[in-house]
Amino acid sequence: MSDMYTEKVKDHFFNPRNVGEIKDADGVGTVGNPTCGDVMTIYIKVKDEIIIDIKFKTFGCAAAVATSSILTEMAKGKMLDEALEIKRDDVANELGGLPAIKLHCSNLAADALREAINDYRKKNKR
Amino acid sequence: MERIYMDYGASTPVDKEVIEEMMPYFDKFYGNPSSIHSFGREAFDAVEESRKKVADIICANEDEMVFTSGGTESDNLAIKGIAFRNKEKRGSKGTHIITSAIEHPGVLATCKYMEQIGFNVKYLPVDKHGLIDIKELEAAISKDTFLITIMFANNEIGTIEPMDKIGKIAKEHGIIFHTDAVQAVGKVPVDVNKLNIDLLALSSHKIYGPKGVGALYVRNGVKLQTIAHGGGHEKGLRSSTYNTPGVVGLGKACELGRTRLKEDMAHLKNLRDMLIKDALKIEESYLNGHPEKRLVNNAHFRFTAIEGESLNLMLDEKGIAAATGSACSSKKLQASHVLLAIGLKPEEAHGSLRLTLGRMNTKEDVEYVAEVLPEIVQNLRNMSPLWNR
Numbered sequence: 390m391s392d393m394y395t396e397k398v399k400d401h402f403f404n405p406r407n408v409g410e411i412k413d414a415d416g417v418g419t420v421g422n423p424t425c426g427d428v429m430t431i432y433i434k435v436k437d438e439i440i441i442d443i444k445f446k447t448f449g450c451a452a453a454v455a456t457s458s459i460l461t462e463m464a465k466g467k468m469l470d471e472a473l474e475i476k477r478d479d480v481a482n483e484l485g486g487l488p489a490i491k492l493h494c495s496n497l498a499a500d501a502l503r504e505a506i507n508d509y510r511k512k513n514k515r
Numbered sequence: 516m517e518r519i520y521m522d523y524g525a526s527t528p529v530d531k532e533v534i535e536e537m538m539p540y541f542d543k544f545y546g547n548p549s550s551i552h553s554f555g556r557e558a559f560d561a562v563e564e565s566r567k568k569v570a571d572i573i574c575a576n577e578d579e580m581v582f583t584s585g586g587t588e589s590d591n592l593a594i595k596g597i598a599f600r601n602k603e604k605r606g607s608k609g610t611h612i613i614t615s616a617i618e619h620p621g622v623l624a625t626c627k628y629m630e631q632i633g634f635n636v637k638y639l640p641v642d643k644h645g646l647i648d649i650k651e652l653e654a655a656i657s658k659d660t661f662l663i664t665i666m667f668a669n670n671e672i673g674t675i676e677p678m679d680k681i682g683k684i685a686k687e688h689g690i691i692f693h694t695d696a697v698q699a700v701g702k703v704p705v706d707v708n709k710l711n712i713d714l715l716a717l718s719s720h721k722i723y724g725p726k727g728v729g730a731l732y733v734r735n736g737v738k739l740q741t742i743a744h745g746g747g748h749e750k751g752l753r754s755s756t757y758n759t760p761g762v763v764g765l766g767k768a769c770e771l772g773r774t775r776l777k778e779d780m781a782h783l784k785n786l787r788d789m790l791i792k793d794a795l796k797i798e799e800s801y802l803n804g805h806p807e808k809r810l811v812n813n814a815h816f817r818f819t820a821i822e823g824e825s826l827n828l829m830l831d832e833k834g835i836a837a838a839t840g841s842a843c844s845s846k847k848l849q850a851s852h853v854l855l856a857i858g859l860k861p862e863e864a865h866g867s868l869r870l871t872l873g874r875m876n877t878k879e880d881v882e883y884v885a886e887v888l889p890e891i892v893q894n895l896r897n898m899s900p901l902w903n904r
Contacts (some may be wrong), residue, residue: 408898419900423901445901450822
């Protein structure tokens, strides 16, 4: 049966990793707009510049959920500077590709993570 | 896994009796109905018998039916046909068309095209239930109005428009009244004379007939300009060699639809009401469309804080086939024009779910959906940043 989504996208949509909130998060980033049909929030816990825990909440289509899920896997354990290097193409590639019309979802996920890291850095300026 | 089909508004399986009726017309009676020999004549007879059956389901005469490739072509022929003919006849007058904001693309996109080529189109708004306002319709009529085209029943939210009132007004003003009745035929009694309908589009694959065939009712005396020039089939209105098996299938589907209408309506209404009752038990769930003036097989919901494509994929995973008006599932990434027209915010439109029932659905199907749906909605809400309950 033909399918618009890859097996990996479906896996991350039906079994999303790291769903939820971190109550005492060190950084939180929300991007998107309910009007457009996508909202993502990423929560991070940081120790010694390393993302030691990460969770997400997403309102959106399967591509939006899957990109959020895989992004949390990609970012977990990374140094903040490394995590900032994650680009939308990396997210889409990791999922084995996304339909062209859904590529903006991968953008959103990477942006949400950047927001969360910026939030952390703002709070921890000395 | 057992699969449950609840997308009859999109298409239906072809009834076994319809298939049986069609079969001989592929390899036994394969002549061209326009041919003079016996092969042609037997095919011709079948086409004409079918024409009678199709006319009967809308209480029309057989000489008022034009076979087409489906609902969209019928809409195109109706609107362009009357507009082009009219323009020829009345010169600069007859440039104004009235339609609604919630039409099927077959009408809506045709009206947009008519605007591009110099016609004026008024898109009547609808209320929160999807009904047009008769007073607004009357107020929109000008001396240049030659056509009112308003759907019989909406394909997304199932709202049934006040056909009798629209027909009456159109008649009083001497304006042609076209309706896209693709979703209504077979689910609502339709009488073109009682309702003063001049043009009516219907489709075969929504009523357990084959895909790729439909018809346009053209009231006797209403003149159209053809949009498909050629060999002059269908009194010159629609040239193209007859799709004999398709036409025979449509004829049989209409015959069954007419004789089973009462039974079908009772069955569907029963299941639909069960489904609505069960789904509305879910917290922050709402019914879209009119509570009473709705198709017997249409249940259309929205659920706060979740998105329709995700919901549909989760249902599909559980074997349930449904539809949504969410932007994310559309090629244009725009929320359904119907849901926006009834006043929903885009984020509300995104969380919509359309379940359309059919002859083959059972009480058990509805029970299964009622069992699975709350859990899926909850899972998606647990994942949603917009759900903070």
